[in-house]
Amino acid sequence: MDGHTHTPYCHHGSGTSQEKYLERAINLGFERYTLSEHAPLPLNWIDDASLYKRPAMPYSELSLYIEHAKHYKQEYNGKIDVAVGLELDYLPGKLDFTERIIDDFDQDLEDIIYSVHYIPGMGGMRLIDYRPDYFKEYILKHYGTMEKVVDEYYNYIEEAIEWISQFSIRKRIGHINLIEKFKTDLPEIDEEEKIISLLLRMNVGLDVNTAGLRVDTCGKAYVPEWFLIKCRHHGVSCIYGSDAHSPDHLGIGWDWFVELEHYANGTR
Numbered sequence: 400m401d402g403h404t405h406t407p408y409c410h411h412g413s414g415t416s417q418e419k420y421l422e423r424a425i426n427l428g429f430e431r432y433t434l435s436e437h438a439p440l441p442l443n444w445i446d447d448a449s450l451y452k453r454p455a456m457p458y459s460e461l462s463l464y465i466e467h468a469k470h471y472k473q474e475y476n477g478k479i480d481v482a483v484g485l486e487l488d489y490l491p492g493k494l495d496f497t498e499r500i501i502d503d504f505d506q507d508l509e510d511i512i513y514s515v516h517y518i519p520g521m522g523g524m525r526l527i528d529y530r531p532d533y534f535k536e537y538i539l540k541h542y543g544t545m546e547k548v549v550d551e552y553y554n555y556i557e558e559a560i561e562w563i564s565q566f567s568i569r570k571r572i573g574h575i576n577l578i579e580k581f582k583t584d585l586p587e588i589d590e591e592e593k594i595i596s597l598l599l600r601m602n603v604g605l606d607v608n609t610a611g612l613r614v615d616t617c618g619k620a621y622v623p624e625w626f627l628i629k630c631r632h633h634g635v636s637c638i639y640g641s642d643a644h645s646p647d648h649l650g651i652g653w654d655w656f657v658e659l660e661h662y663a664n665g666t667r
Contacts, residue, residue, distance in 0.1 A: 400431035403486070403573070403606050403640025405511055405614045408456050409585040410462045413645035417471055423646040426477050427653075431629060433510045435640075438500055440621035441493045446523050454516065454526065455488075461500070463589070484510030486573060488517065489559035501566055512606055513563040514573030515555045518548075524528050527552065528577055531584040531616060545586045552578045557594060564601035571604030572636060574611075574621035578641045581616045590623055594631050604636030609652025620652055624659055 401424060405412050417434075435456035445451040456464060466485065472481040485508060487497055501508065517524045522537040527538060542548045556575060563570050579588065598605060601618050607627060611617035630637050639656045643649045 400433070400638060401429050401641050401643070402431075402433045402482075402510065402571070403608060404433060404437045404639035404643045404649070405486075406434055406464070406467065408467065408611045410437075410456060411453050411644070415646055417467070419548075419646045420523065420643065420649065421479060421481070422476055423649050428649045429479060429484065429649075431480040431525055433482040433484045433512075433581060434471065434514045435486045435510060436468075438485045438487045438497075438648070440488065441490060442570070443524065444490070444517070444524060445491070446631050447513050450526070450529070454530070461504075465504055476483065478537045482509040483507050484512065486514055487563075489513060489515050489555055489562070490517075491555070491558070492659055496560060501568070505568075511563065511566070511568050511570040513559055514606075515552065515559055515577070518555055520552050520627040521570040525532060528580045531581040532615045534581055534585065539585065540667075542630055545588045549578055549588050551593070557597060560594065560597050560601050560603050569604070571636065572598070574608035574641075574642065575605065576611070576621040576623060579609075579617055579619075579621070580611065580614060583616045583618070594629055595626075595635060598635045599633060601605055604638055604651055605630050605636050606640045608640045608642050609639075609656065610642035610648070612652045613648065620655065627659055628663045 404420060406417055407414055408533060439458040439461055457470060468483040472483055475481050490497055494514050516526055516528060522542045525537045540547060560572055607623065608621040609619045611619050634660050639653060641651055
């Protein structure tokens, strides 16, 4: 299963047709596939107007995207099991906005990736995964040290796990180590705090996100190997996610994921 993929509705993706994504997934041998496009953001969530438009679709496109996902679920029935999903952002202070989305599309949504892309920084909420220079200027300078940045980020991760747990839809926390996207360009940081017991208690799964493998400033998956193995041992649901923004991203890191699955299961 690839549980984290993007679509032509991604405003920072390749714009490639949905068919090309799905045909490649089928050719790679995937049997299940979640469409998990970035959900809309509240108005003026980021104060930079051009950057605000980049991360997610406008609200006016959301119902069109849901119909798009439902169409391909039906169109590819019997070829690959397509799930209708969304990648939602943790939006402190605007949680009612997210709740409205879930309530409005409760009958259609099958899968939620819940991600932390934003933490407070210089002048308001700031994207943590945009560019290294942006990170340094608006986030690192605001906190002073990477230790303080990381502490704030994982506080948000823990809050996100607790909040999303209230919904019965299948859900998992997205790319838990995204804070390391620019690790080669930033001061060294420690691995994240242990949150396995929280994932278990809240019945929230883990997005085993391999997108970091294709990022020059990261070079590794957004889930540490030791953390994934411990999650598997404790029974946390761990779902591979390519986080594909282009069809050629599909399958990246799958061999790494399978190898760790074997190791965690004691079969290797």
